[in-house]
Amino acid sequence: MKKYTDTGKKDTRSGFGDGLTELGRTNPNVVALCADLVGSLKMQDFIDENPERFFQVGIAEANMMGIAAGLTIGGKIPFTGTFANFSTGRVYDQIRQSIAYSDKNVKICASHAGLTLGEDGATHQILEDIGLMKMLPGMTVINTCDYNQTKAATIAIAEHHGPVYLRFGRPKVANFTPEDQKFEIGKAVMLNEGKDVTIIATGHLVWEALQAAEQLEEQGVSAEVINIHTIKPLDEAAILASVGKTGCVVTAEEHNFLGGLGESVARTLVQNHPAPQEFVATMDTFGESGTPEQLMQKYGLNAAAIVKAAQKVMKRK
């Protein structure tokens, strides 16, 4: 199988910060807003280079979403930055009315998504945000897997007209996708071709899926690994082509199994090509304090869990 190398652990939020800095240099219409989390979102370089294009709104996320909507009137491309929890649940109605229903070109950039936020605990570990955002008509939903992909996605969404939810995380994780990649919204990335089982992963679980595929290979199982970075619009053709070949699928995400990538895949299969599916996701639960590794282990979001799910789903074929 194809080998992927970790070129050195990096956080996906730094990919966002560096992507934003590059946009600051190349696109004069890009503006940024933050709700008192500049350091966490890695926005300082953009601010240093473009102080007039940055808006510090304080701890007032609802106001930030409204101001972002207003900034689009006159041609600006606003990027909002705060934690995923405060980027979605806290401001759902502002996003729904002032941004999504109003067709505003706002990029909602959300860090510290999921359990890997770690010790701060469940108040901050949102596991429902993909579901919330994908239900909004017209919203594009992206969950990137490493530093390089997050940087590329940040740059790519500036060229896409319409509201976007870009989800990334806090911890330093393997950086394994190409530095010079072209990020195509809505296009699945085939990471490893296989014939026995399809593993479809998003976000931090993509690296785990690759580790799982290696372990499965040692057991004589040929696993196909697909990275779905864009949950909406979903690359249904890639999913159907793969599951048509393997006959079963494991979905893996750092999100509640209700409302996440897995449900989108299940809906696609049910409508086109029903097939057995197993979900590696949180099972309708809140998180808790702990290290990212401990939490991913406890809630079953790692390579071992994916291997187990693959063995189970293959028996159901």
Next chain:
Amino acid sequence: MPNTQQLEDFITQVRRDIVRQVHKVNSGHPGGSLGCAEFISVLYQEVMDRKEGFDMDGKGEDLFFLSNGHISPVFYSVLARSGYFPVEELNTFRLIDSRLQGHPTTHEGLPGVRVASGSLGQGMSVAIGAANSKKLNGDKHLVYSLHGDGELQEGQNWEAIMYAAANKVDNLISTVDRNYQQIDGCTDDVLPMGDLKVKFEAFGWDVLEIENGNDIQQVVDGLKEAKSRTGKGKPVCILLNTEMGHGVDFMMGSHKWHGVAPNDEQLETALAQNPETLGDY
């Protein structure tokens, strides 16, 4: 610029449009719409610097955001009679397949609307964003917004009020329709808001009051005064005292006509009190 008689005629026709729209579909919000007929009419006919036609970016012209979107009947009437879309389209208010949704939206492409409103408390933030966009573009034009007084109970307003003063958004004029009424009764009974002038000033705004927001001359003078106070480092707030239901005697001063349509007989009474001026649609 229209003269006073022309403005009066315009506003009387707007009042007819309001009651006819809500009567036809037996739904909508006549009370607050009637109370703001002078303000929105004067704003569009006398005060705002507007370009011909409509484009979303609105560069090189003044912009208006209606935050209390439920008073869409008055907004639609003024927009139509200011040339944004055919007056006949008022016939489609709240009907299926219409651009004139119950609450205003950009979604159906209605010219003159730049953001959806209806879920309360969001418009000031949007207006601030648009005002910031104008500053970035070197556009000296102004941004106006209108808010219900009850709407100020929504917390997002106070985030926006704090932000606008702290960041010297001085190309913004936000007006509060102070009619002391909301759905469940008088604002002072539902949730008293205290002295709004003192509150806005404490947040750092320049505040002026229009004693009678249903007096055309006072509205003209107040808006011109507000304009003269822009560009001086502070956002400007107008406290606009209006009477809910103004111009239709049985609707005046009561919260009961916030969201109730007149029946056939009541419509005739209301229209008799506001004789046709510019022609019904």
